[in-house]
Amino acid sequence: MRSIALTNQKGGVAKTTTTVNLGACLAHLGKKVLLVDLDPQGNMSSWFGLDIHNLERSMYNVFLEEVYFEEILKKTCVENLTLAPSNVALAGVERILAHEKGRDLILKKRLSSVVDKYDYIMLDCPPSLGLITINALTFVKEVFIPLETKVLALNGLVTLVNTVQVVKERLNHSLEVTGIIACRFDSRTNLSNEVYNQIKGQFKNKVFNSIIRENTRLAECPISGKPITLYAPDSTGTADYTDLAKEVVEMESRFKEI
Ligand SMILES: Nc1ncnc2c1ncn2[C@@H]1O[C@H](COP(=O)(O)OP(=O)(O)OP(=O)(O)O)[C@@H](O)[C@H]1O
Ligand SMILES: [Mg+2]
Secondary structure, eight states, rough: EEEEEEOOHHHHHSSHHHHHHHHHHHHHHTOEEEEEEETTTTTHHHHHTTGGGGSSSSSSHHHHHHHHHGGEEEEEESEEEEEEEGGGGGGHHHHHHOOTGGGGOOOOHTTTTTGOOOOOEEEEEOOOOOOHHHHHHOOOOOEEEEETTTTTOOHHHHHHHHHHHHHHHHTTTTTTEEEEEEEEOOOSHHHHHHHHHHHHHGGGGGEEEEEEEHHHHHHGGGGGTSSSSHHOOTHHHHHHHHHHHHHHHHHHGGGOOO
């Protein structure tokens, strides 16, 4: 099993778009995939057509240890792809658990019962480095960082990599940034190429070779209730996320012993 947090404290960089579509592509390749929505915005849950304002049970209840994790899971329109939903209630968790002992370890404890049931567990994090993101980083072994290549954002990236390092030292020795993903790549501008080359120069083999191009089909996709593979199978979005999924699977041999 590989556990991956898709994290970037910057908003709107394609964390959710990447979690949904990479997750779907991995499922199409035959992997059993669990997607966990850790964002109070509930964007990933809405994407799969859930009425997030009327969720009976969600990650909120899991964090407060009111229900077992398995009880909140929802099937999606893709075979092998399961979703743990969230909504705005999750925002309350940071405050409620602020002074709780062991608050960073809750997710790890609650998800321990399902780790053997999936090939991939992918966590869509909120755009912050608060308690929920720290819980994600304490549970997973890998961090994928989606980056918007339309803006220079190396400072934010350094902050994030430092946070991962602190969590690794204090809470989770096996944590590694294993993949930086260049998203919203616009080949018509020099900026996208410049940003990609800078990141590649600094973070070398941690940067995926697959690049996710700017594609309006991807922007339209959330309201369709489906991942890009079903909404627009012939789009560049489907091609790019499929390539990325293959590259992710090729890394598996490195994680066999884990
Ligand atoms: N490759 C792409 N081409 C075109 N639009 C894209 C692409 N990737 C993402 N987007 C759009 O960019 C916006 C932000 O994407 P997304 O919601 O996935 O980011 P996020 O990092 O999850 O945001 P937040 O921090 O709010 O959770 C969305 O409107 C999405 O449709
Ligand atoms: Mg998001």
